[in-house]
Amino acid sequence: MxxxxxxxxxxxxxxxxxxxxxxxxxxxxxxxxxxxxxxxxxxxxxxxxxxxxxxxxxGELHLGKCRSERARNMWPSMVILFKNLHSIQHLCSKKNSDLAQPLFQLCENRQGIAGITGNQLKLLTNSHDTLRAVVYDVQHACHNIEMVFYIWQPGGQADEVAKALIAAAQRGVNCRLLLDSAGSVEFFRTEWPNLMRNAGIDVVEALPVSLLRIFLRRMDLRQHRKVVLIDNYIAYTGSMNLVDPRFFKKHTGVGQWVDLMARMEGPIAATMGIIYSGDWEMETGKRISPPPPNDNLTFLRKNHDHTILVIASGPGLPENMIHQAILIAVFSARKKIIITTPYLIPSDDLLHAICIASYRGVDVNIIIPRHNDSFLVRWASRAFFSELLEAGVKIYQFEGGLLHSKSILIDGQLSLVGTVNLDMRSLWLNFEITIVIDNHEFGNELACIQNQYIAQSCLIDAHSWLQRAYWKRIVERLFYFFSPLL
Structure with missing residues (x-):
């Protein structure tokens, strides 16, 4: 024995x-x-x-057997679609500013996506106005509506969007809705999915969360894009989930979420439609062929002609694209950088790039919310403050709610707006999307919005920060230990 x-x-x-x-x-x-x-x-x-x-x-990025196989088959077909789009000569940008050229070249060489000209572009800073605009566009859709969101939470104006979508499907518009399983868990517990499916809407729960799948697929890999596509001509993207901020996460006590969305009209919707088709194929196994852009709609007035570059990241796409794009943008800066992000847990490369930019004499400004909805992230992000402040970076804490907008402005010329947080999960893991605009007038518009954020923020004083309580430093370092996983 x-x-x-x-x-x-x-x-x-x-x-x-x-x-x-x-x-x-x-x-x-x-x-x-x-x-x-x-x-x-x-x-x-x-x-x-x-x-x-x-x-x-x-710890590892694994989609599961079926999705991995679909990802391998998906990208070659997307490359062909991008080539077909770019064969329309008058759509592709032929010249960019010296500041933007390296970034545009990177994306064209790695993703096969060039900047697309002939677009109208408007920034929306008020959630009420954004949802009202979406409802209006859905009500006037004629052919197709595609949406993908991380969070759809019923209530308030979100229900108005749902009703407009159902009405559109009932009058014959082809509607597809792709929602992340974890982010939209409350939506899938309501009657809305059945109401939509009964109306003819294809509603798909992306990356389902289940204990049975925990070792078959990485559970914290999420579909984090926010995109609305209408008639292959109108497109929305940005930081806003499909929620009414008056009713969203009120229990957290951080105030209403403040978001930034871009509404676009023009051939850029065709590029975003190709990316959406890849997401749809990966999740459902069904290939959809987005129609080519309508040539009658590609020639816009010159004063509304914006060149827009779309950068997509996530499994199945070229690795680390948005991370690399942000690094190039920061290294290209000569005068000023303004960054807004709700979660600040940068990679070592990005942290060093930001600090080096400040050491080079670039005026670097980062705007984050004073309080956010993640206890772990709130403390982990503080561990980066000392190094940033020592380099001369200005850190503003927004006090007008939870600042959820994600934007970067370089030298008032190069703008990045999208879904990407400056944390490991967004930069290296999730399905994300960002648009890049190389235009000084648009840069001025974004700068005005960012300056409004600064006006509602408190600047962190470097000397006072160094005098903070010792127990806070211990907590910050403890959570910093987990920062590569956040």
């Missing part, structure tokens, strides 16, 4: 160490960034069993 117990104990110990060693080699062979790898190794060594379970479920 004693011998059997001893053998069993040794087998258990050996199995334990073999498992630890196997996971360690797996992490090292993935060639991840050093902070990312070290964080996971420490978690596994300190909390072995929980750490291994967490790594297998959250």
């Amino acid at each position: 004693t011998t059997s117990y001893t053998i069993f104990s040794w087998l258990l110990v050996m199995s334990y160490w073999i498992l630890i060693a196997g996971i360690t080699f797996r992490i090292l062979l993935k060639r991840r960034s050093v902070p990312f790898a070290m964080t996971w190794l420490l978690i596994i060594y300190i909390l072995p069993l929980l750490g291994i379970i967490a790594y297998l479920s959250l």
